[in-house]
Amino acid sequence: MPIGEICSHLGIPRSTYYRWRKKNETETSRQAIERKIGTLCQENKFRYGYRKITALLNQEIPINHKAVQRVMQKYGWQCRVKVKKRKQTGQPYYIADNLLGRNFQTDKPLQKLATDITYLPFGQKQLYLSSIQDLFNGEIIAYSIGDCQDTAFVLDTLLQLPSLSKGCILHSDQGSVYTSYAYQQEVKGKGIIMSMSRKGTPADNASIESFHASLKCETFYLDELRSTTTAIVEQTVENYIHYYNNIRIQAKLTNQPPVQYRQLAG
Structure with a gap:
């Protein structure tokens, strides 16, 4: 039957029906968007705030x-990551000048690199992570996991x-492992120019400090892995670095992951 006849039999104006249908379609669309937001939050383990979730949604719908x-606040889907900071350690032996000067910007890959060590106190024994980051796109281009924080590491x-x-x-x-004779000789052999933060100033190496904080906050602290096995700690770090390089979007990289940003720039 035509809509007009149905409305006539029910004793309601046609405008009432169309107003109801429009409202119903709007409600259905809103529910679909809320489900999509919830899915994205869960897929990323609640590591993203509303800005990054918006960026992901904008790849499909404006x-x-x-x-x-509002939706994330309504359902309690906000980012659950809290940044953990640590104090800088290590006694300087040889100190290079701070050539970087907190200028972390560069227009080419492999022009400015940053390195640091962080603690991984989540397994059966104390582990450490040594990383090297390309400041062009934040990509982790080398890393080691070990139980001894020495020069060989x-x-x-x-x-x-x-x-x-x-x-x-x-x-x-200015950690002693970086100022050691063996490390400095290897750096020179590779034709690298060494730069060092000022003593007690972790902000001079903020980019890789931030990466290490994100790694721990978005895995061990978020998933409450405070006491687990050595194998799980190592696998968690390896999985996160792959995720960070290839999947995790960054606002400063126009909402692209590091590897994709480098490939498109090249």
Whole structure:
């Protein structure tokens, strides 16, 4: 039957029916968007705030960040990550000048690198993570996991680096492993220019400090893995680094993951 006849039999105006249908379609659309937001939050283990969830949604449908924020607040889907900071450790032996000067910007890959060590106190024994980050896109290009924070440990990470162009800067803190004779000789042998943070100033190496904080906050603290096995700690770190490099979007990279940003820039 035509809509007009149905409305006539029911004794209601046609405008009432169309108003009801429009409202019903709007409700269905809103529910679909809420489900999509919930799915994205769960897929990313509640590591993303509303801005990054909005960026992911905008790849498919246009939506305002305030609408996304309201939905996430409504259902308690906000980012559950809290940044954990640690104090810088290590006694300096040889100190290089701070050539980076907190200028973390560069327009080419493998021109400015940053390295640091962080604690992984979540397994059956104390582990450490040594990482080297390309400041062009934040990509982790070398890393080592070990139970001894010595010079051999950081040399293992350094030796993973590919061939570097002349003038590449590697920035670290003043830890004794970085100021050691063996490390400095290997750095010079690779044609790398060494740069070091000022003593007690972790902000001078903020980019890789931020990566290490994100790694722990978005895995061990978020999933409450405070006491687990050594194998799980190692696998968690390896999985996160792959996720960070290839999947995790970053606002400063126009909401792309590091590897994709590098590939498109190249």
